[in-house]
Amino acid sequence: xTSIDTVTLEVADPAAAERFYANxxxxxxxxRLRASEEPATGFRGFTLSLTVPQPADVxxxxxxxxxxxxxxxxxxxxxxxxxxxxxxxxxxxxWKVATSAxxxxxxxxxxxxxxxxxxxxxVAASKRFYLERGLTVAKSFGRVYVEFxxxxxxxxxxxxxRALAKDAGVSPEGSGSxxxxxxxxxxxxxPDGFTWEAxxxxxxxx
Numbered sequence: 359x360t361s362i363d364t365v366t367l368e369v370a371d372p373a374a375a376e377r378f379y380a381n382x383x384x385x386x387x388x389x390r391l392r393a394s395e396e397p398a399t400g401f402r403g404f405t406l407s408l409t410v411p412q413p414a415d416v417x418x419x420x421x422x423x424x425x426x427x428x429x430x431x432x433x434x435x436x437x438x439x440x441x442x443x444x445x446x447x448x449x450x451x452x453w454k455v456a457t458s459a460x461x462x463x464x465x466x467x468x469x470x471x472x473x474x475x476x477x478x479x480x481v482a483a484s485k486r487f488y489l490e491r492g493l494t495v496a497k498s499f500g501r502v503y504v505e506f507x508x509x510x511x512x513x514x515x516x517x518x519x520r521a522l523a524k525d526a527g528v529s530p531e532g533s534g535s536x537x538x539x540x541x542x543x544x545x546x547x548x549p550d551g552f553t554w555e556a557x558x559x560x561x562x563x564x
Contacts, residue, residue, distance in 0.1 A: 365406065367537065378426050388472060388511045405444075407475055442457065476522075494506065
């Protein structure tokens with residue numbers, strides 16, 4: 359089993375991004391930031407998903423993100439699978455906040471499970487690539503979706519790029535840098551250009 363220890367977002371203004379994430383989600387351990395001017399247009403090919411226990415948590419996190427300057431891509435709503443919404447951070451990263459629960463069982467908390475969802479061209483091929491690097495499958499739905507087991511704070515999942523963009527409420531078109539690096543099992547680059555780095559020993563947040 360391979361773990362994801364950190365996710366590094368490459369942003370134009372790390373100080374501004376740090377303020378946003380502190381106010382919006384309170385993420386300060388597994389999320390790292392570094393300055394980058396690498397060109398990127400349109401959909402960057404990934405989303406970050408925060409899975410929470412109940413609707414009150416979804417509302418609290420989405421409201422905090424919008425208050426901190428995020429843009430709503432999909433308003434919070436009920437669906438067959440649960441309750442959730444999607445926002446875009448000022449740095450361009452897409453975040454989905456969701457729960458499978460339909461009702462609240464208590465006040466909002468900050469209990470969060472994080473998932474990196476990579477939009478890939480060929481789920482089966484990318485699945486094989488990651489299996490060869492020591493990951494093990496936790497859930498798999500044919501050539502549509504794969505989620506890997508993880509002993510770390512962040513899970514990895516693969517989704518078809520167009521399906522992921524549709525889920526996020528954006529066009530699948532995009533080019534340039536993904537503006538993300540995954541810290542854990544690297545260094546390597548996967549078939550869709552996503553970069554993995556060795557797990558950092560100390561904080562690299564700038």
